[in-house]
Amino acid sequence: MSGLVIAIDGPAASGKGTLARRIAAHYRLNHLDTGLSYRAVAKALLDAGLPLDDVEHAEDAAHGVDLGKIDRTVLSANEVGEAASKVAVISSVRRILVEKQRAFATTPPGAVLDGRDIGTVVCPSADVKIYLTADPRVRAERRWREIEAKGLKADFEAILADIEQRDARDMNRADSPLKPAEDAHLLDSSKMDIDSAFLAACGIIDSVLASRK
Ligand SMILES: Nc1ncnc2c1ncn2[C@@H]1O[C@H](COP(=O)(O)OP(=O)(O)O)[C@@H](O)[C@H]1O
């Protein structure tokens, strides 16, 4: 690997993207939200009216994913996240996307990647691994606030059910299930605001880097 690689994994709406973006800016690294690649494949199937277990078309869509050109705005809907977790069980789709994600990680000056399998599969030799969690109700409330802030209506119980169902699917799939890498540092942000979570993450990263000097 060239440059520093930081892996951030965790369940839905734990704050991975928010934290990864801030860490990348602070340590002057590239940032990749790997969930967007699964969302892009799912959206391609949804738009074409194809079932989410259509392996051949899902593979075609995965080959077509350009990590540099993903439009996050059209992929943020809850339904797309739910659909993404269904295409994410297809091993051949994962292989195609993981290859692109690894190429991104090894591009100088290094990168922060967030997702579900970064520390375990995509970058098992990452310099620092953080597993970010938060209580499901706290995560559902954060997502609820995010939707309401856009002026849209959101149902808290429906969001919570979606998050719990998606976590269960992600944790129980055969290929690359969501779980902390053995050498991951656990960070529970249930009682932390964004700034405190960022400071705690920097503390972990700085102490790992200092211990290697
Ligand atoms: N520690 C935190 N405290 C409060 N809100 C947070 C925290 N971390 C993230 N958020 C908010 O929670 C929502 C989900 O965060 P996001 O980074 O998109 O999570 P993920 O990438 O894990 O799905 C966003 O609206 C974000 O601003």
Ligand SMILES: Nc1ccn([C@@H]2O[C@H](COP(=O)(O)OP(=O)(O)O)[C@@H](O)[C@H]2O)c(=O)n1
């Ligand atoms: N590295 C990754 C990233 C996402 N995914 C899948 O893609 C879905 C959407 O991921 P996301 O990171 O955009 O979801 P949120 O946590 O932002 O809600 C997840 O529920 C996983 O099923 C994955 O399998 N592996």
